[in-house]
Amino acid sequence: MTVAQKILDAEKTMGSGKSVESFTIGQLSRETGCKVPTIRYYEQIGLLPEPGRSAGNQRVYGQQHLSRLAFIRHSRELGFSQAEIRQLLELSDHPDQPCAEINAIAQKHLDEVNHRISRLESLKAELERMVHACQGGKVEDCRVIDTLADHAHGNCLTAEH
Amino acid sequence: MTVAQKILDAEKTMGSGKSVESFTIGQLSRETGCKVPTIRYYEQIGLLPEPGRSAGNQRVYGQQHLSRLAFIRHSRELGFSQAEIRQLLELSDHPDQPCAEINAIAQKHLDEVNHRISRLESLKAELERMVHACQGGKVEDCRVIDTLADHAHGNCLTAEH
DNA sequence: CTAATGTCTCTAGTAACTATAGCTTCAAGA
DNA sequence: TCTTGAAGCTATAGTTACTAGAGACATTAG
Numbered sequence: 001m002t003v004a005q006k007i008l009d010a011e012k013t014m015g016s017g018k019s020v021e022s023f024t025i026g027q028l029s030r031e032t033g034c035k036v037p038t039i040r041y042y043e044q045i046g047l048l049p050e051p052g053r054s055a056g057n058q059r060v061y062g063q064q065h066l067s068r069l070a071f072i073r074h075s076r077e078l079g080f081s082q083a084e085i086r087q088l089l090e091l092s093d094h095p096d097q098p099c100a101e102i103n104a105i106a107q108k109h110l111d112e113v114n115h116r117i118s119r120l121e122s123l124k125a126e127l128e129r130m131v132h133a134c135q136g137g138k139v140e141d142c143r144v145i146d147t148l149a150d151h152a153h154g155n156c157l158t159a160e161h
Numbered sequence: 162m163t164v165a166q167k168i169l170d171a172e173k174t175m176g177s178g179k180s181v182e183s184f185t186i187g188q189l190s191r192e193t194g195c196k197v198p199t200i201r202y203y204e205q206i207g208l209l210p211e212p213g214r215s216a217g218n219q220r221v222y223g224q225q226h227l228s229r230l231a232f233i234r235h236s237r238e239l240g241f242s243q244a245e246i247r248q249l250l251e252l253s254d255h256p257d258q259p260c261a262e263i264n265a266i267a268q269k270h271l272d273e274v275n276h277r278i279s280r281l282e283s284l285k286a287e288l289e290r291m292v293h294a295c296q297g298g299k300v301e302d303c304r305v306i307d308t309l310a311d312h313a314h315g316n317c318l319t320a321e322h
Numbered sequence: 323c324t325a326a327t328g329t330c331t332c333t334a335g336t337a338a339c340t341a342t343a344g345c346t347t348c349a350a351g352a
Numbered sequence: 353t354c355t356t357g358a359a360g361c362t363a364t365a366g367t368t369a370c371t372a373g374a375g376a377c378a379t380t381a382g
Contacts, residue, residue, distance in 0.1 A: 024379095026328065036329080037371060045369090056378045058329055079284070082369070103292060110288040117281045120274050123240070127271040131264060185348095187359060197360085198340060206338090217347045219360055243338070 023061040032069045039069065047072055047085065079116075080109065184222040193230045200230065208233055208246065240277075241270065 029036045042048040048069060052060045068089070075085045084105060091102050190197045203209040209230060213221045229250070236246045245266055252263050 024328080025330095035371075038369085040330095041370065054378085056329085058378070076369085077280070079281075106288050106292050110285065110292060113281050113285050113288060117278060117285065119238070120240075120278045120281070124271065124274050124278065127267050127274060131267050131271060185360080196340080199338085201361090202339065215347090217360085219347070237338090 021063055023066065025059045025061070028061050028066060028069060031066055032073050034069060034073050042069070042072060045082070047082065047089070079113070084109070182224055184227065186220045186222070189222050189227060189230060192227055193234050195230060195234050203230070203233060206243070208243065208250070240274070245270070 023031065025036050025039055028034070028039060034042075039048065043050060048065065051062070051065055054060050071089075072085055075088065076082075080088070087105055088102065184192065186197050186200055189195070189200060193200075195203075200209065204211060209226065212223070212226055215221050232250075233246055236249065237243075241249070248266060249263065
């Protein structure tokens with residue numbers, strides 16, 4: 001039995017009878033799609049708990065780290081900030097509290113998401129218009145620049161020339 | 162006539178017969194919704210050209226700065242990076258070139274926007290489900306945490322407790 | 323056993339700002 | 353005219369969320 005396995009055995013034995021899974025930082029990286037330095041960074045800022053170490057001082061992760069990291073990555077991808085993720089993780093560490101707070105975070109985020117979607121939808125419309133309007137012409141006939149200037153304050157950037 | 166007006170008169174006289182508009186950095190900020198330090202930052206990184214100065218060394222902006230800053234802010238809001246905006250501005254400064262490049266930037270951005278929209282739409286669905294599922298319960302019954310962990314790799318974070 | 327790959331720490335760099343400190347300038351009222 | 357408070361100046365440092373590099377030690381495949 002390796003030192004790594006010993007450490008992990010001491011740390012955790014999961015529900016099922018089969019042997020505990022452990023991961024190096026590289027394996028964790030491959031599993032979650034999160035880069036190695038980013039994993040260390042999450043540990044540094046306290047989002048991810050410090051894992052056990054092997055005899056050679058290398059990080060040894062367990063299933064719980066995998067879950068937590070996956071949670072963090074997924075949340076980040078969905079646009080939650082580190083602060084929000086921290087809140088969610090803290091709340092999840094105290095499951096006896098009412099979930100009103102979590103609900104508030106989710107609701108606030110939902111509002112933001114709706115706002116972002118509507119802005120992206122109008123951007124999409126503009127971009128599609130641009131791409132169709134600007135077909136093999138010259139820049140002076142291209143509406144991309146105008147569109148971006150116009151929609152801000154009704155001014156035309158190309159008028160400067 | 163103030164020194165500021167002199168500088169601006171020398172810089173620019175617009176098509177219409179009326180007197181040239183000039184702005185302090187604060188006015189520019191109010192007009193565009195862009196914070197004062199951000200305007201100075203844009204000048205520093207070369208996105209916004211250096212304006213004239215008053216006798217007392219204060220920045221004096223003209224209409225063209227307003228347009229350009231509005232363009233930058235609008236583009237930023239729509240998610241274009243500084244590098245992309247720089248490209249667009251450079252292209253707009255050479256209006257004799259074919260607009261294929263601008264088109265490519267817009268198309269690339271359109272692809273990204275579509276991707277973002279679809280991810281935000283599924284996030285929206287998840288968040289709505291969360292908000293509805295989590296009604297006055299306790300955290301341990303709340304699906305927000307599970308949802309965020311599950312969708313990453315099918316693991317349940319709360320199982321750690 | 324050696325070579326290649328992986329991991330370690332530490333420092334510094336990136337994008338896109340934002341804030342602070344300590345000063346000068348400007349505009350408006352007494 | 354003086355003064356006082358807002359606005360502006362420069363310069364530096366902090367923020368968020370990473371990413372990259374240097375140089376040393378660990379692990380693993382052949």
